[in-house]
Amino acid sequence: xRDVPQRSAEEIFTxxxxxxxxxxxxxxxxxxMPAFCDVALPVPLDRAFTYALNGDIPDVGCRVxxxxxxxxxxxxxxxxxxxxxxxxxxxxxxxxxxxxxxxxVLLELAQWIAQYYIAPIGExxxxxxxxxxxxx
Numbered sequence: 022x023r024d025v026p027q028r029s030a031e032e033i034f035t036x037x038x039x040x041x042x043x044x045x046x047x048x049x050x051x052x053x054m055p056a057f058c059d060v061a062l063p064v065p066l067d068r069a070f071t072y073a074l075n076g077d078i079p080d081v082g083c084r085v086x087x088x089x090x091x092x093x094x095x096x097x098x099x100x101x102x103x104x105x106x107x108x109x110x111x112x113x114x115x116x117x118x119x120x121x122x123x124x125x126v127l128l129e130l131a132q133w134i135a136q137y138y139i140a141p142i143g144e145x146x147x148x149x150x151x152x153x154x155x156x157x
Contacts, residue, residue, distance in 0.1 A: 063147035082121025
């Protein structure tokens with residue numbers, strides 16, 4: 022068994038890059054948990070929306086159910102962070118997937134498509150998922 026170096030004050034968050042390798046994407050103090058996530062929703066608005074996490078931390082690429090206006094919408098997590106939004110964030114309702122349904126490669130492709138075709142990222146991601154993935 023290989024010795025793993027101890028990280029006394031920090032934990033390293035990793036993600037998979039386009040070649041399938043794990044790479045460090047950020048640091049978080051031990052004991053602290055991210056408080057927010059950005060969710061791309063299938064609405065004709067060119068932005069992701071920030072929601073407060075309620076203990077269940079989704080991975081980037083997982084689908085979540087969130088309140089949006091007077092509805093509940095399923096969206097894809099594009100970022101998990103501790104940056105407080107300028108307004109109060111509504112809480113996440115539930116995490117729909119334990120494993121990401123959109124890989125980091127597909128997420129990069131979706132972001133490129135959204136930028137190139139000037140399309141909302143949530144609509145692009147909606148088109149990448151099977152129809153059965155939609156929650157009604």
